Amino acid sequence: MVGKYKVITLxxxxxxxxxxxxxxxxxxxxxxxxxxxxxxxxxGDDEVWTEGTKAMLDDMHKRKIDMADEIYVINVGGYIGESTKSEISYAQRTGKAVRFLEE
Structure with missing residues (x-):
């Protein structure tokens, strides 16, 4: 299995x-x-957030999508929140494949 590896952003x-x-x-x-x-x-990790942390993390996650070949959506029970919808849309606009945990 050694070789070229696909990069997937969760x-x-x-x-x-x-x-x-x-x-x-x-x-x-x-x-x-x-x-x-x-x-x-x-x-539970939100206790360390300061003003602007969410915006930074959202932007950072888009950069992680940029580095990936595809995204894999963790949509337990079919749940997809607003931030995840934005990430899916961004991935599609930038030509990334999108797969889901649950169809």
Whole structure:
């Protein structure tokens, strides 16, 4: 499996931390380079946020999408929030493939 690796950026609500971690592990073992979120704001990491943190993280995640071949959406129970909708739209506009945990 050594060779060219697809780069996948995970997107989705950070309230699904366990699903993020499971997808990261599975996709990595399938031979992909996986880029994930830097923190889980909806899972307890939001206590370190200051004014402007969300805007910075949202912009940073778009740069992670820029580096990827595709995005993988963590949409547990079909849930897709506003930030994730924006990321999906951005990925589509920039020609990235979009896959979903749940169809």
């Amino acid at each position: 997107c989705g609500s950070t309230k699904f931390k366990d699903a993020f971690m499971e997808a990261q592990k599975r996709l990595t073992l399938e031979g992909n380079i996986v880029i994930s979120v830097g923190m889980f704001g909806h899972s």
